[in-house]
Structures are given as C-alpha cells and as structure tokens.
Amino acid sequence: MDVAQLAGLTVRFTGGPAVDDLSLRIRAGERVGLIGESGSGKSLTGLAIAGLLPDAARSSGSVRISGTEILNQPEKVLAPLRGRHTAVVFQDSAVALNPLTSVRAQLRHPLRRLRGFSRAAAETEAQRLLAEVGLTDPAIARLRPPQLSGGQRQRAGIALALTCQPRLLIADEPTTALDTTVQREILGVLDETLRAQQGQAEQPPGLLFISHDLAVVAQLCDRIAVLRNGKLVEEGPVRQIIQQPAQQHTRELVAAAHALCPSSTPEPVG
Numbered sequence: 028m029d030v031a032q033l034a035g036l037t038v039r040f041t042g043g044p045a046v047d048d049l050s051l052r053i054r055a056g057e058r059v060g061l062i063g064e065s066g067s068g069k070s071l072t073g074l075a076i077a078g079l080l081p082d083a084a085r086s087s088g089s090v091r092i093s094g095t096e097i098l099n100q101p102e103k104v105l106a107p108l109r110g111r112h113t114a115v116v117f118q119d120s121a122v123a124l125n126p127l128t129s130v131r132a133q134l135r136h137p138l139r140r141l142r143g144f145s146r147a148a149a150e151t152e153a154q155r156l157l158a159e160v161g162l163t164d165p166a167i168a169r170l171r172p173p174q175l176s177g178g179q180r181q182r183a184g185i186a187l188a189l190t191c192q193p194r195l196l197i198a199d200e201p202t203t204a205l206d207t208t209v210q211r212e213i214l215g216v217l218d219e220t221l222r223a224q225q226g227q228a229e230q231p232p233g234l235l236f237i238s239h240d241l242a243v244v245a246q247l248c249d250r251i252a253v254l255r256n257g258k259l260v261e262e263g264p265v266r267q268i269i270q271q272p273a274q275q276h277t278r279e280l281v282a283a284a285h286a287l288c289p290s291s292t293p294e295p296v297g
C-alpha cells in the first residue's frame with residue numbers, strides 16, 4: 028500500500044519549475060531519504076506532500092496520500108488529512124509548537140480533538156509519547172517550547188507529529204540545526220519511535236526524510252531519492268545509491284559525504 032504517490036509533480040513560482048515532473052512512491056513502513064543540494068526542491072516536495080505549499084506556488088501533476096488526491100484541493104479536503112495522514116517535523120520545531128503553552132498541553136490538544144481521548148486518557152497518552160521520545164522528566168513536559176533546548180524541542184516536535192499516528196511522517200532537515208551529538212540522539216529517537224509506532228498503529232508509518240546530508244540519510248532510510256534542479260535524477264536502495272550510483276551528480280554527492288564522514292559512507296564503486 029502506498030502512503031504517498033507523486034506523479035508528474037511540478038511546482039513553480041514566477042520562473043522555471045522548482046520541482047519538475049517528479050514521480051515518487053512511498054510505501055507503508057518505508058523510509059525514503061530525499062537528498063539534493065540547496066535549492067534542488069526538497070522542501071517544496073515535502074510541503075506539497077503535506078498539503079502546505081505556499082499560496083504563491085502553482086502546482087500540477089498528482090499527489091495522492093493514502094489514495095486521496097491532495098494537490099490543488101480546498102482546505103476542507105486537506106484539513107482532515109493533516110496530522111492523521113501526514114505530519115511534519117521541521118528543522119526547528121519552534122515553528123510547529125505554540126510558544127505560549129506547555130509541551131504536554133500541546134500534545135493533549137490533538138489527542139482530545141482528533142482522536143477523541145478523554146482528558147485523563149489524553150494526559151496518559153501525552154506522557155507515554157513524551158517518554159517515547161526521551162522526555163520522561165515531568166518538569167520538562169510542563170515547560171513552554173522557548174524554555175527547551177534545541178534537542179528537547181525536536182523531541183517534543185516528533186512527539187507532537189506522532190499524536191495522531193500519521194501514515195507518513197515528513198521530517199525536513201530535523202537535525203540540521205543541532206550539534207553532532209544531539210543530532211545523533213534525535214536520529215536515534217526517530218528510528219526508535221518509528222519502530223515503536225509499527226507495533227501500535229494499524230499501518231506502519233512511512234518516513235520521508237529530507238536532508239542535504241547523505242551520511243545522515245544512509246543511517247536511517249531504506250531508499251534514497253536524489254533531486255537536482257527540481258528533477259529526480261536517481262532513486263534506489265541506500266546500498267545501491269551509495270556503492271553504485273548511476274548518475275554523475277549522485278557520485279559527487281557520495282564522494283562529498285565520504286570525504287566528510289568516511290566511516291558512514293563507503294566510497295562509490297566505479
């Protein structure tokens with residue numbers, strides 16, 4: 028079962044296409060890494076899948092989420108899908124979290140409103156989700172987002188994104204703003220929480236992990252899609268993309284990642 032199916036997705040502003048005739052599938056439980064240099068169209072692709080393209084964007088093609096077409100659909104079609112079908116973790120979860128309300132209260136809200144939990148059940152589930160992302164200290168759960176560290180905020184953002192058991196989690200550079208140690212911790216949290224979700228939700232969630240960092244993507248994902256100038260230039264299993272990239276651009280990305288981090292990305296063959 029595909030959780031996301033993109034066919035000929037094209038997004039443009041005033042000039043040429045920023046995303047150009049992109050076709051991509053993400054299956055239930057699959058983790059797909061979307062990589063490419065700055066400006067290659069990664070974030071716009073994630074926003075299109077989340078139904079969050081900016082008003083100025085003109086888009087064509089098709090984006091189906093669990094079979095439902097969402098491209099150029101009115102808000103009344105998109106709103107019920109957000110949270111339940113797709114949820115997003117951004118580079119800094121400050122953009123998704125309300126700065127004025129405690130983290131725990133922000134988790135309770137969708138649990139009550141969208142999943143119909145009682146107040147007590149929402150409280151228990153919020154605590155469980157926070158524990159799952161490593162925020163076990165109740166004192167932290169009572170804090171407001173600006174009082175948290177960057178790493179704690181990303182943990183809270185992941186917990187918030189998972190409150191409605193989305194079929195597809197879109198993580199857009201979720202560790203880029205963090206130092207290396209915290210980055211590793213957050214990748215571990217994502218890995219473990221997705222595994223845990225597989226046991227709880229009816230359908231294992233898919234992951235679209237957007238990053239310019241091939242080494243990070245290789246640690247977490249099953250498949251890699253490479254974008255360049257808005258076009259999908261190559262796609263395949265992680266091992267194939269890293270060890271036997273078919274395209275020159277992918278070879279360059281692999282060689283650059285290898286130069287920076289020789290232990291996590293082997294040198295390309297050929």
Ligand SMILES: Nc1ncnc2c1ncn2[C@@H]1O[C@H](COP(=O)(O)OP(=O)(O)OP(=O)(O)O)[C@@H](O)[C@H]1O
Nearest residue numbers: 040045064065066067068069070071072081083239
């Ligand atoms: N709201 C917008 N208005 C005009 N152009 C935009 C807008 N958003 C994105 N673009 C353009 O679309 C192209 C793709 O942008 P996108 O943010 O998807 O790239 P990206 O691969 O995610 O880059 P980065 O890694 O730097 O975040 C860029 O040239 C960008 O300038």
